[in-house]
Amino acid sequence: MEDLARRLCDLAKQRGAEFADVRVLRHRSESVLVQDGRADKLAAGTDRGVGVRVLVGRCWGFASADSLERRRGEQCVEDALALAKASAAFVSDPAMIAQVVPVVAEDRNDPEIPPGAMPVAEKIARLMEHERSGRGRGNGGGRIVNSIVSYAEAWRDGVLANTSGTLVRTAGGRAVATAMFVASDGKILQRGMEHRGIVGGAELLRQTEPEAFGIRAADKALAALKAKPAPAGRFTVIFHPSITGLLVHEALGHNAEADAVWAGQSILEGRLGEDLAAPGVSIYDDSTLPGRFGSFAYDSEGTPAARRTIIENGRLVGFLHSLETAAKFETAPTGSARAQSYDCRPIVRMSNTFMGNGNVPLAEMVRGVERGVYLEDGHWGYVFVQKGQFICHAGQAHMIEHGAIGEPLRDVSISSMTLPVLKSIDAVGDDFEMKMPGMCGKEGQSAATDCGGPHVRVTEVVVGGHQGT
Amino acid sequence: MSQHEESHLDLAARCVEKAVGLGAEWCDVATGSGRDISVTIEKSGIQMADAGRGEDTAIRVYVRGGMGYAVVSGSDRRDIDEAVERAVALAKEATPDPDFRCLPQPQPQPQVDGLFDEAIAGMSVEQVVRIAVANIEAAKAMEPDVNLSGHVGLSVGSGALASSTGVAVESRGTDISADISALIRRDGDTGYFYEFDFGRHLADCRLEQVAEGAVDGARRFLGAKRITSRRMTLVLGPLASYGLLSQLVAAANAESIQRGRSYLGGKLGEMIASPHLTIVDNGLVPRGIRSGAHDGEGTRRRPLTVIDAGRLTGLLHNSYTAGKAGVESTGHGTHSGGIGATNLRPALGTRPAADILAEVKDGIYLESGEIRPDPASGDVSASIDFGSLIRDGRVVHPVENAMLGGSIFDMLARLDAVSSDARIEPGILLPTLRIQDVQIAGAE
Numbered sequence: 072m073e074d075l076a077r078r079l080c081d082l083a084k085q086r087g088a089e090f091a092d093v094r095v096l097r098h099r100s101e102s103v104l105v106q107d108g109r110a111d112k113l114a115a116g117t118d119r120g121v122g123v124r125v126l127v128g129r130c131w132g133f134a135s136a137d138s139l140e141r142r143r144g145e146q147c148v149e150d151a152l153a154l155a156k157a158s159a160a161f162v163s164d165p166a167m168i169a170q171v172v173p174v175v176a177e178d179r180n181d182p183e184i185p186p187g188a189m190p191v192a193e194k195i196a197r198l199m200e201h202e203r204s205g206r207g208r209g210n211g212g213g214r215i216v217n218s219i220v221s222y223a224e225a226w227r228d229g230v231l232a233n234t235s236g237t238l239v240r241t242a243g244g245r246a247v248a249t250a251m252f253v254a255s256d257g258k259i260l261q262r263g264m265e266h267r268g269i270v271g272g273a274e275l276l277r278q279t280e281p282e283a284f285g286i287r288a289a290d291k292a293l294a295a296l297k298a299k300p301a302p303a304g305r306f307t308v309i310f311h312p313s314i315t316g317l318l319v320h321e322a323l324g325h326n327a328e329a330d331a332v333w334a335g336q337s338i339l340e341g342r343l344g345e346d347l348a349a350p351g352v353s354i355y356d357d358s359t360l361p362g363r364f365g366s367f368a369y370d371s372e373g374t375p376a377a378r379r380t381i382i383e384n385g386r387l388v389g390f391l392h393s394l395e396t397a398a399k400f401e402t403a404p405t406g407s408a409r410a411q412s413y414d415c416r417p418i419v420r421m422s423n424t425f426m427g428n429g430n431v432p433l434a435e436m437v438r439g440v441e442r443g444v445y446l447e448d449g450h451w452g453y454v455f456v457q458k459g460q461f462i463c464h465a466g467q468a469h470m471i472e473h474g475a476i477g478e479p480l481r482d483v484s485i486s487s488m489t490l491p492v493l494k495s496i497d498a499v500g501d502d503f504e505m506k507m508p509g510m511c512g513k514e515g516q517s518a519a520t521d522c523g524g525p526h527v528r529v530t531e532v533v534v535g536g537h538q539g540t
Numbered sequence: 541m542s543q544h545e546e547s548h549l550d551l552a553a554r555c556v557e558k559a560v561g562l563g564a565e566w567c568d569v570a571t572g573s574g575r576d577i578s579v580t581i582e583k584s585g586i587q588m589a590d591a592g593r594g595e596d597t598a599i600r601v602y603v604r605g606g607m608g609y610a611v612v613s614g615s616d617r618r619d620i621d622e623a624v625e626r627a628v629a630l631a632k633e634a635t636p637d638p639d640f641r642c643l644p645q646p647q648p649q650p651q652v653d654g655l656f657d658e659a660i661a662g663m664s665v666e667q668v669v670r671i672a673v674a675n676i677e678a679a680k681a682m683e684p685d686v687n688l689s690g691h692v693g694l695s696v697g698s699g700a701l702a703s704s705t706g707v708a709v710e711s712r713g714t715d716i717s718a719d720i721s722a723l724i725r726r727d728g729d730t731g732y733f734y735e736f737d738f739g740r741h742l743a744d745c746r747l748e749q750v751a752e753g754a755v756d757g758a759r760r761f762l763g764a765k766r767i768t769s770r771r772m773t774l775v776l777g778p779l780a781s782y783g784l785l786s787q788l789v790a791a792a793n794a795e796s797i798q799r800g801r802s803y804l805g806g807k808l809g810e811m812i813a814s815p816h817l818t819i820v821d822n823g824l825v826p827r828g829i830r831s832g833a834h835d836g837e838g839t840r841r842r843p844l845t846v847i848d849a850g851r852l853t854g855l856l857h858n859s860y861t862a863g864k865a866g867v868e869s870t871g872h873g874t875h876s877g878g879i880g881a882t883n884l885r886p887a888l889g890t891r892p893a894a895d896i897l898a899e900v901k902d903g904i905y906l907e908s909g910e911i912r913p914d915p916a917s918g919d920v921s922a923s924i925d926f927g928s929l930i931r932d933g934r935v936v937h938p939v940e941n942a943m944l945g946g947s948i949f950d951m952l953a954r955l956d957a958v959s960s961d962a963r964i965e966p967g968i969l970l971p972t973l974r975i976q977d978v979q980i981a982g983a984e
Binding site: 106107108109110111112113114115116117118119120130131132133134135136137138150151153154155157158161162163164166191192195216217253255259260261262295300301303304305333334335336414416455457458460462464481482483484485486487488531533534535536537538539 | 577579582583584585586587588589590591592593594595606607608609610611612613614615616619622623626627630631633634635637664665666669672673676687689721723725730732769770771799800801802803805876877914915916917919921922923925940941942943944945946947979980981982983984
């Protein structure tokens, strides 16, 4: 792979590319799905290929092939050059690349249990145990009617080379496990879910306890049967760390990706140095945290991983950068360029994004709310960076009334505008937690990320419930 | 293909034979290859052009009803052979499933015209770039300071499916699309919208005019205001109606219902919506974006009335769920064992969208956005991402930071109008819908 990557870089240079990088990758995956007491979907995948990105004149070209054959790689170089030349006359914003010291490195991140080392039968047995433990739950009239517990592991090794002399070899894996239980009381259905994800392998299955996984997911579904629909309207809310994670990822993080800022899409354009969040709010993106789902040692352009400060005590201090955005902003790359696979070009992405701890205990936050909503069990979110509008979905919620957590509410989405929300955070908790491994989507690519923070209280958020207040 | 290269069908048949030799009781193999071109627009200019080529082979094996599945990219014969062996080994590890009956038998395939267009297959990257540039120029002529972003792209592919039951089918297809967003910032205000067009035939598309629609939309969404929470009439424009109806049809997935995890469970034959709503899923529409002679398992496609005048009349089946239920597969299977809808064609009403909207005293016109009910409970809690206030029959201004919520069944029961006019996309009809008495949450 190393020879191929170097050879293609040399060829791109000879053929007139001002800059080129080549990603050569092999990828293997395996998944096991247990449903209703049976291991009924077992799957495996193998993928390998090469992607070539070239900068010619003022424009990028990118071509990929699902082969490690030299002939196919050389064709990619020719295709990428032709693609760039075909577009060059119509570029309004010339492409650039930061000049950095070449990185020559190797990062091998072997899981405790190598890929394929745990027999499929053991994976099935462990998932069955989680499923059985959840199906055994029940409460007054409620029972589990469907259960899916799944595990997937992926291993990839690859080489990144560029015409500046960077050569980075990486190898590593990720593993995820998901439990979903559906409960019924004979009238309605409700779901409960749990997710786990690590940089690693099948050790995830040995580390995961039924009480914290299958049983917890089943109990969420059963508890939701007794919950009421959430109210609709504008409320003071308290975010569980999982929702705080969605807030920092969706509301701020995507806006802080420098490609969106440079393109004029982000609401943070031109606001570096401004006080955008309440005092006491600090937000980071850190791909160096050991074992976290969003962690990596080198990004897809070979830049070393780093901890990046986006908001420091309320002030916007930095963006996430690739080699290209770093050049355009005349700053240093932050190691935030990630490509999903060999057939994708690197784009600016988050890794593990979180809000730092404050000092307000949850009980104190709750005491200060006359009527509000406590949102927990973060599921998903999305954002329109252009408008600064974001949406988060909470799997569970509770009313807050007269300074106390009250009756349970069903799953509900909330929506707000990024800048007003950052200013209306009036309490930051002291109970940091980051347990939201997931795949973030952008421009058709997905990237492994995590997010979190402490509990926070926000004074004005729209809750998309069923009934007006 | 040269004389020495193996056809997709020969490759698939060879893999089936190998799998059966290794102990597969049932097996089908899908092979395919494709290429694509994509041009990226950013900051109202061309940012990048990219292209990819790939081949995939997917092997599905059943042993005593347990499924093993393996996917491999590329054409390396050793890789493909290993994948066959892996699929068989996984199927032997899977738990036996007495509900599995059989894979589809060979069937007469209907003729579906217009899935492949030589004009798209022969397009150069320069031609794709020219479509992108035409959009940029048109947008700038309308709004010199517009910030345009998006993609113009095409794909060309062919494939085959062979099975141990004797299925042996081949297919090929093309598609082309443009999706473009326009952003206008003016005096601290933001207008943002997107538009798209797609098709299997170049002649079916107006790709150079997509940006004009996006700019028009961005202009419409300048001046957004907050509203108070209250119950209002909800009018779903063509894109928003598709967002709701596609979710509803996806819930008619027979596996979700058989497994007991769908809000449509136990409702077959019952009224689930007002009599205004009829939806047909039809994968045989000529030139339809989701059309094909057969599904991912080789079962012939056929039209299916999912909802008939408010009554749930049809579920989407693959061979597994059909065997379990003792019915015929509806031809909605995917090769990996899932179920998916094809082209949705709601029955149109009797009055145009403009008349339906003109009757609304206090409402929201939702242009675009997915109303995604919880798959189990049917609860809806969704953001109004591209919506405007309707007052006394007129759209008066866009709304900012509002949401809608309720039960999908309540919303479907209060659906009181489907327009007689519709946006038409290849194979798909997108009318306007009106739903009375929906809870809206506002930020005011």
